Amino acid sequence: MAYNQQPNQTPYPLGSNYNTQYSTPAAPPPTYASAVDPPPQKSYNPPPTNIHVPKNRTADSNYETNFADSPFGSSFSDKAVRMAFIRKVYLILMVQLLVTFGFVCLFSLVKPIKTFIQTTGSWFYWVSYATFLVTYIVLVCIPSVRRKYPGNFICLTVFTLAFSYMVGTISSFYDTTSVFVAAGVTCLVCLSLSLFAIQTKIDFTLCSGLLFALVMVLFFFGLSCMTFYFIFPANVFAWRILDCVYGGLAALVFSLFLVYDTQMVVGGKKHELSPEEYVYGALQLYIDIVYLFLILLACFGKSN
Numbered sequence: 001m002a003y004n005q006q007p008n009q010t011p012y013p014l015g016s017n018y019n020t021q022y023s024t025p026a027a028p029p030p031t032y033a034s035a036v037d038p039p040p041q042k043s044y045n046p047p048p049t050n051i052h053v054p055k056n057r058t059a060d061s062n063y064e065t066n067f068a069d070s071p072f073g074s075s076f077s078d079k080a081v082r083m084a085f086i087r088k089v090y091l092i093l094m095v096q097l098l099v100t101f102g103f104v105c106l107f108s109l110v111k112p113i114k115t116f117i118q119t120t121g122s123w124f125y126w127v128s129y130a131t132f133l134v135t136y137i138v139l140v141c142i143p144s145v146r147r148k149y150p151g152n153f154i155c156l157t158v159f160t161l162a163f164s165y166m167v168g169t170i171s172s173f174y175d176t177t178s179v180f181v182a183a184g185v186t187c188l189v190c191l192s193l194s195l196f197a198i199q200t201k202i203d204f205t206l207c208s209g210l211l212f213a214l215v216m217v218l219f220f221f222g223l224s225c226m227t228f229y230f231i232f233p234a235n236v237f238a239w240r241i242l243d244c245v246y247g248g249l250a251a252l253v254f255s256l257f258l259v260y261d262t263q264m265v266v267g268g269k270k271h272e273l274s275p276e277e278y279v280y281g282a283l284q285l286y287i288d289i290v291y292l293f294l295i296l297l298a299c300f301g302k303s304n
Contacts, residue, residue: 082267085275089265092282093289096160100290101183103168108176117172128165135159139283152279159283167290171297178301185300186293193255197262204260205271211260214253221246247299251292258288 107117117124135158139146146152171179197204225242232238261284263269273281 081275085273085278085281086266088278089281089285092156092278093285096156096282096286097289099160100164100167103164104171104179104183107168107172108174108179114172117169121169125166125169128162128169131162132159132166135162136283136287139279146279146283147276156279156283160286163290167294170294174297174301179297182293182297182301185296186289189255189292189296190258190289193258194262197259198266203263203269204256205263205269207256207260211253211256214256218246218249218253221249244299247295251295251299254288254291254295258285258292261285261288 107113135155139152139155139159145155225246228242229239261281264271264273265281265285267273
């Protein structure tokens with residue numbers, strides 16, 4: 001059985017105009033990506049070439065720091081900077097104490113000077129007291145003075161000389177043995193308190209409010225003692241008891257201040273002095289130590 005075979009036929013009728021050759025395909029319709037406007041080209045500025053990179057700060061480099069007016073500036077964690085700051089503070093403190101000790105020895109051991117101070121030297125004492133008070137207020141209340149060299153050292157020198165004259169004048173009214181015993185006890189107490197402040201984990205820099213309260217108690221207790229002296233001038237025994245109580249309270253307050261100021265200088269606690277406050281740190285430690293000496297001399301010294 002065979003199928004009927006049809007004759008070969010062309011796919012399109014003869015005589016038509018259709019081009020049997022393949023034609024070039026038409027261009028495709030525009031896509032979404034080509035229809036949308038291309039994003040604008042962004043221009044980038046070249047990186048700056050004059051960037052200043054500060055050098056490493058070492059203990060011997062002099063640099064300026066912009067701290068606030070408060071002496072309790074931001075912490076400086078660089079160990080080398082801190083050690084240089086501590087050395088500078090205690091070197092200044094040592095010079096101050098040597099000058100004061102020289103005045104005390106001069107006014108206590110040299111008889112003509114001691115006699116002059118006790119008889120006709122009162123005017124010099126009050127002049128030195130006024131100088132001490134003015135320079136202390138300037139150094140504590142004006143940060144630009146205590147931070148700028150050489151004005152800070154000039155004010156500190158004037159302050160130290162005036163205060164040393166006052167301490168020497170007070171010491172001349174006490175027995176020489178009592179003066180040197182009080183000086184020795186002060187050295188031992190200050191050394192012990194300084195070691196305690198460095199080694200202890202207690203942060204005394206957080207106790208500024210407590211110290212202020214103790215100062216107020218000491219101030220009003222002193223006013224009460226003065227009132228008692230005027231009301232009962234003949235009760236010498238009560239005077240002596242009040243002197244001992246007041247001296248003990250004052251010694252406690254200034255001992256706490258010495259620990260507080262030592263931790264502020266050494267650092268490593270919640271609050272610490274900025275590295276450019278070396279004059280302020282030495283000033284505060286000096287005041288604490290000398291006042292401790294005067295308190296111990298008044299409590300246990302034999303007055304002339």
